[in-house]
Amino acid sequence: MRIVFMGTPEFAVPSLEALLKSAHQIVGIVTQPDRPKGRGQSLSSPPVKLVAQREGLPLLQPLKIKTPDFLDALASWQPDLIAVTAFGRILHAPILNLPPMGCVNVHGSLLPKYRGAAPVQWAVINGETETGITTMLMDEGMDTGPILLQERIPILPEDTAGTLAPRLAVLGGRLLVETIAQLKAGTLAARQQDHAQATMAPLLKKEDGLLDWGMNAQALAHRVRGLSPWPGAYTFSGQERWNIWRAVALHEPAQDVPGTIAEVTKHSLKVATGNGTLELLEIQTANSKRMSVGQFLAGHRLTPGGRFGAVAN
């Protein structure tokens, strides 16, 4: 089968790799344009582009999707099917209708739960113990198309969005190939999503990382995991921004105003929350690298009673 692959970040790479190992012919790849990144402002290539170049495959990086030029280019590849994993743009009808077998999307959640751009992060933030991959036939909505295949995967207690995403991505690749095989064989029946059960997983912004100490300790711990490695959970100590990379909720009830440093020993740092105590395990201050609380406390003197919270300005 002639397949066009559309995808952009690291999460999309295993999908592409899986297709490359399959018997299908990848006739073209579409990814987002190079963008300025990093400390300088140098352009960097999306991970999918690097794979395309390695394989010497035809590549498009359209600035705009809804142009006749792009549609013509796509059509010239004559795809039977378009596979989409984390491309980063909504596809409109002219593209969706182009391939005879339709557009198949790999989504990182058990749809209809967690529709949107950040399904992995939100599943962890909400303390889910399992999530999964859904393949679906795309329509014009945001992850609203009929479901093709679905497979579950556990979320481990120590999982962050950063550790969970690669496992989901690999599963996504496997399920994508399986989905295409069954579509080709005609043994797969798409079934409509139960839209009443739908929840959203909107794109995270930097500000979403700011911790609200009024929440309960368990919810904060989940948030720290779900926001790692991006955008990162953070709070303020005075004017200084501190990232919290690992934390665990304790059963000890909070005695102080939420955000108050409740206890400091040589190796531990405990903070009062709206309900319960949060022990910080790995942190990162303004211009330093992330480090364990033990390391941090070796060089910094903290005293109980200090307050974390939003910066006042």
Add this chain to the structure above:
RNA sequence: CGCGGGGUGGAGCAGCCUGGUAGCUCGUUGGGCUCAUAACCCAAAGGUCAGAGGUUCAAAUCCUCUCCCCGCAA
């Protein structure tokens, strides 16, 4: 040339402004105490102060350049 912070024994930091004996909290090693311990006590080892040049009687500290790391912003 997007903005800013930093590089000091193995780790994390102070010292720099106002040049003049290398400091703190840990870790490591040895010893002691203890039923015991990530606890406590005693002692020891371990540093070209990122690198190069300059100023000076004297540079971790002041000046110039280079390399590397980090945060913001995207």
